[in-house]
Structure formats: C-alpha cells, structure tokens
Amino acid sequence: MSNRGHPFAGRSFAVIGDLNRAERLYLYTRARELKEAHRSDDAVVLDRFRINNPDFGMYEVFLEDSTRTRESFKNAAHFHRLKFSELNAASSSFNKSESYADTFANLIGYDNRMFVIRSRLEGVCRYLAEQTVRYRARHDTIAGVSFINAGDGRHEHPTQELLDEFTFLEDLDWRVDEIHLALIGDLYHGRTVHSKVQGLGLFDRVRVDLVAPPELSMPRAYVEDMREQGFTVREFASIDEYLATGGENVARQWYFTRPQLERMGERVLRRAAALRSAITFDPERIDLLPADTVFYHPLPRHREHPTIPVRLDDTPLNGWERQSANGWYVRMVLLAMLAGHIGTDYTGPVGPAPPAEPEFITDVTHETQARRRDREERHLSEGIRPISDGLVIDHIMVGASPEQIRSHLATLISVMKLHGRGGEWVSTGANGAYKGLLFRPGHAGLTEREVRKLAAVVPGATVNVIKNGGVHGKFRLGHPARIYGLPELICRNEACITHPSNGEQTLPSFRRSRDGHYVCEYCSGKHKFTEVWLRALTGEESMGTV
Ligand code: NCD
Numbered sequence: 001m002s003n004r005g006h007p008f009a010g011r012s013f014a015v016i017g018d019l020n021r022a023e024r025l026y027l028y029t030r031a032r033e034l035k036e037a038h039r040s041d042d043a044v045v046l047d048r049f050r051i052n053n054p055d056f057g058m059y060e061v062f063l064e065d066s067t068r069t070r071e072s073f074k075n076a077a078h079f080h081r082l083k084f085s086e087l088n089a090a091s092s093s094f095n096k097s098e099s100y101a102d103t104f105a106n107l108i109g110y111d112n113r114m115f116v117i118r119s120r121l122e123g124v125c126r127y128l129a130e131q132t133v134r135y136r137a138r139h140d141t142i143a144g145v146s147f148i149n150a151g152d153g154r155h156e157h158p159t160q161e162l163l164d165e166f167t168f169l170e171d172l173d174w175r176v177d178e179i180h181l182a183l184i185g186d187l188y189h190g191r192t193v194h195s196k197v198q199g200l201g202l203f204d205r206v207r208v209d210l211v212a213p214p215e216l217s218m219p220r221a222y223v224e225d226m227r228e229q230g231f232t233v234r235e236f237a238s239i240d241e242y243l244a245t246g247g248e249n250v251a252r253q254w255y256f257t258r259p260q261l262e263r264m265g266e267r268v269l270r271r272a273a274a275l276r277s278a279i280t281f282d283p284e285r286i287d288l289l290p291a292d293t294v295f296y297h298p299l300p301r302h303r304e305h306p307t308i309p310v311r312l313d314d315t316p317l318n319g320w321e322r323q324s325a326n327g328w329y330v331r332m333v334l335l336a337m338l339a340g341h342i343g344t345d346y347t348g349p350v351g352p353a354p355p356a357e358p359e360f361i362t363d364v365t366h367e368t369q370a371r372r373r374d375r376e377e378r379h380l381s382e383g384i385r386p387i388s389d390g391l392v393i394d395h396i397m398v399g400a401s402p403e404q405i406r407s408h409l410a411t412l413i414s415v416m417k418l419h420g421r422g423g424e425w426v427s428t429g430a431n432g433a434y435k436g437l438l439f440r441p442g443h444a445g446l447t448e449r450e451v452r453k454l455a456a457v458v459p460g461a462t463v464n465v466i467k468n469g470g471v472h473g474k475f476r477l478g479h480p481a482r483i484y485g486l487p488e489l490i491c492r493n494e495a496c497i498t499h500p501s502n503g504e505q506t507l508p509s510f511r512r513s514r515d516g517h518y519v520c521e522y523c524s525g526k527h528k529f530t531e532v533w534l535r536a537l538t539g540e541e542s543m544g545t546v
Contacts, residue, residue, distance in 0.1 A: 009340030010144015123522025396436030484509030
C-alpha cells in the first residue's frame with residue numbers, strides 16, 4: 001500500500017501538538033461517526049472504518065503498568081483485524097541493557113508499522129521516529145512507521161488527551177468557543193494534565209482552575225506556558241478553597257487525577273493523607289456544585305482512597321465511565337488515520353505548525369563602517385585597539401551578574417575552542433550594566449557555521465572580525481529559534497531520553513519559547529539558555545530533574 005500524499009499515514013504521535021487543531025477536530029468528527037455507528041450497530045459504516053489488514057503489524061510495548069490505555073489499544077487493533085503483538089517487557093533484552101534504538105530496529109525489521117509505547121523515559125516516541133528515518137534509509141524500506149506515545153514519564157499522554165477533549169466536546173455540544181475546566185489532584189506528576197497545556201488550545205477561550213496542594217501543584221513552566229497562550233489560570237490549594245469562591249467562579253467541568261504515590265519521595269509520602277484530603281471530593285458538598293457539573297478522571301481510582309468517592313458513581317456527575325469508553329473510539333480512529341486508511345477527505349493544514357525561525361545573525365559591518373564616529377563605536381574601538389588582526393566578541397550576557405558572566409565566558413571558550421592568546425573580562429557597558437568581552441588576537445575569523453554556533457552560546461553578543469587594524473566584519477547575534485546537534489548540550493531532565501544517563505547516545509535539541517527559555521524538543525523540559533550548556537562547562541552529566 002503506497003500512502004504518499006496521505007495526510008496522516010506513517011506519522012507519529014508523541015505529543016498532543018503532533019496533531020494540529022484542525023486535524024484533531026477531524027479525528028473527533030470521525031470518532032463521533034464511529035461511536036454512533038457502533039451504538040446503532042451499523043455494520044456497513046463500521047466496516048468502512050476497519051483497516052482490515054492482517055499483514056499490518058501493530059506492537060504494544062508497555063514498560064510501565066496500564067489497564068485502560070493498553071487494553072483499549074488492543075481492542076482497537078482487534079476491531080481493525082491487524083497483526084497485533086505485545087512485547088513482554090519483563091523478559092525482554094531491555095533487561096540486558098539493550099538500547100531503545102536497537103530494540104525497535106528489530107521489531108520494525110519484522111514488518112511492524114505501528115508501535116504503542118509507554119515508558120518512564122520522556123521523549124521516547126519522538127526519538128524513535130527520528131531513529132526510524134535513519135533505519136529506513138539504511139534498509140531502503142518505503143512504508144512509514146508510527147510511534148504512538150501511551151504515556152512517557154511525567155511528560156505527556158497525548159491519546160488520553162484525545163479522549164478527554166472528545167468527551168469535553170461531547171458535553172459542550174461540540175462547541176469550541178469556550179471551556180472552563182478545573183484540574184484537580186496530582187498536577188505535578190500527572191502527564192494527562194500536562195498534555196492539557198497544549199491540548200486546551202483546541203478551544204478559543206480557556207479558563208483553567210488548578211486545584212492542588214503545593215506539593216502536587218502544576219510545574220511552573222506549564223503554568224507560564226498556559227498564561228502565554230492567553231488562558232486564564234487560577235490556583236487553589238484544595239477543593240474546599242475552590243468551592244469557597246462560589247457561584248459562577250466554579251467550573252462545570254471537573255477533571256480529577258489520582259495522587260501518583262509511586263512517583264513520590266519519602267518526604268511527600270509522609271503527608272499522603274493530608275494531600276489526599278485536599279483533592280478528594282466530599283459528597284456532602286454536592287450542593288455547592290453548579291448545575292450540570294460533570295466529573296472526569298483518566299482513571300485508575302485508588303480502591304481505598306478514590307478522589308471521586310464510589311458513592312458518586314450513580315449520580316449525573318459521572319462522566320468518567322463514558323470518558324473511558326470513548327478511549328476505544330478515539331483510538332480506533334487514530335489507528336485508522338495513521339495507517340492511512342481514513343483521512344483522504346481531510347482538507348485542512350497538515351502537521352504541527354513549524355516554529356518561526358527568524359534570522360538571528362545580522363551583518364552590521366556597513367552600518368558600523370558608516371558610523372565610525374558613533375559614540376558606541378568609539379567606545380568599542382578603545383577595547384579593540386590592541387588588536388590589528390583577530391576576533392573581538394563584545395556585549396556578552398549584558399545585564400547578568402559578574403559571576404554569571406565569568407562562568408559563561410568559560411563555557412564560550414570551551415564550546416568554541418577559543419583557548420589561547422588574548423583576554424576576556426567583565427566590564428561595564430555604556431548603560432552601566434555588566435557585560436563580558438573576549439578578544440583573541442591573530443584569530444583567523446569564523447565560518448558561517450561557527451557564527452551560528454556562537455549565536456547559540458552568546459546570544460545578544462556582537463562579533464567583530466578585525467583585519468589590518470580595522471573592523472572587517474561585524475555581526476550582531478540574536479537568539480536562535482533552535483539550538484541542536486552539538487555535543488556540548490545537555491537536557492538536565494534525567495528522565496529525558498537524551499540524558500546521558502539513559503545511554504541512548506543521542507543529543508538533545510531545544511526550541512526557544514515565547515518567554516526566552518529553551519524547551520527540550522523531546523521531554524519539554526524548560527531551560528535557561530545557560531543551562532543547556534552546563535555539560536560544556538562542568539562535564540557534569542546529571543543535574544537533577546527539572
Ligand atoms: C493515567 C496515566 O497512566 O497517566 N492513566 C491512564 O492512562 N488512563 C493516569 C494515572 O496513572 O493516574
């Protein structure tokens with residue numbers, strides 16, 4: 001089956017943003033159709049959805065526990081009549097320290113086209129999708145291979161997000177203009193709520209109320225990200241505190257998650273009972289809820305300490321059972337799309353919107369030469385007077401503290417291999433702020449690639465190439481949209497697939513966020529730009545988790 005030109009065939013689904021808004025709305029329309037056909041037992045429509053290809057191989061690889069996700073995918077594969085296999089993780093060669101890259105290369109070699117993976121390692125699906133491009137080039141295979149993230153550590157759970165969004169829409173009469181959602185529970189570890197940070201962008205206007213005690217609160221990077229997207233975000237330490245706001249302020253859609261005790265340290269566990277009580281709904285408070293409130297939960301509920309008490313199962317609050325059943329429909333449709341079986345009628349934009357990559361190196365040589373008498377230029381020329389030929393890098397980390405600048409000068413020297421004759425120091429610029437300056441007499445100048453690399457290490461700096469006592473070239477370095485492909489980089493999240501301690505021998509890559517941080521493209525870990533270079537400076541391989 002050749003699927004060239006099909007909008008979905010062979011794509012991977014590592015994070016919710018891998019399917020853009022229009023693509024997800026398409027998926028929901030089809031899932032709604034499938035659900036109706038199933039409920040009315042319409043065999044003709046159901047058959048149209050079926051991939052019905054016993055040679056199409058789908059593998060489940062679950063390296064962490066699961067019931068719903070694993071079983072709903074398995075049941076979706078049965079519906080589609082695929083060749084379905086499961087890797088027995090407990091007895092596989094993962095336990096002999098085999099890498100993910102090698103393990104999956106084998107399974108692809110047996111003509112499997114789709115992998116559903118749950119792992120504690122974050123970013124694993126994106127990584128495998130990239131590795132597979134290389135594998136296919138080595139083996140000259142045509143068919144695409146899809147990697148579907150069924151939950152990666154604390155990072156994302158994009159297929160859960162699909163069924164959550166589908167269920168929210170079902171309860172909003174399929175309107176996307178507005179959602180007001182309360183997220184309650186373990187917002188720190190819960191990957192299902194982390195997927196909501198990008199996922200809720202499905203709606204035009206978003207109000208999110210975060211209800212969690214400080215130990216379980218949403219990581220700040222995610223809160224900032226939601227606010228940057230224009231969401232209205234409020235935070236409460238407990239359900240009681242939330243309900244006390246009263247009336248219109250309380251959402252009608254409540255999304256509960258369980259405290260993930262298995263991911264918590266001793267210190268937090270000692271407070272388990274108090275934490276649980278802050279996020280457990282007390283049935284006595286039912287009258288304080290707005291009319292038509294619906295509760296959701298990705299499940300599982302703890303059998304002894306459910307945050308939604310079982311007494312509420314038979315009330316109209318119960319949206320979680322329908323939500324869980326929706327997982328099957330949504331996953332059946334996802335499989336049909338990624339297998340290239342449905343989707344030719346989709347007419348919207350294809351794939352995630354690529355990040356804008358503005359030009360970040362400005363050649364200001366002419367400007368500089370024309371403004372020789374400019375005050376700033378006179379100031380700079382004093383700094384570079386001793387050099388007749390060489391390199392001067394100025395305006396390094398303007399405004400940072402002298403210690404930070406000194407430390408970053410060391411990173412710069414190490415990354416750009418600028419050891420040797422010359423000098424570097426911290427001084428005050430024209431506006432009184434500290435800045436770093438480095439000069440290397442006799443330096444032959446930089447290639448374009450080196451200037452780009454330099455922009456990644458010292459964004460904001462100016463580079464002067466001096467020849468015969470004059471400024472031969474001058475560049476102002478902006479902030480690159482992406483930093484990648486350099487061995488000096490490190491993602492400081494130990495759970496990230498690229499972290500050296502996980503042994504996959506791959507490099508991280510970072511995308512600049514709207515607020516000027518660098519976000520790991522595998523695990524979404526947010527870094528200050530100096531942090532991504534910490535490996536260069538210290539050689540240290542482990543900086544703790546984000
Ligand atoms: C969730 C998960 O694994 O992230 N469960 C699920 O897939 N339905 C939530 C959880 O484990 O609490």
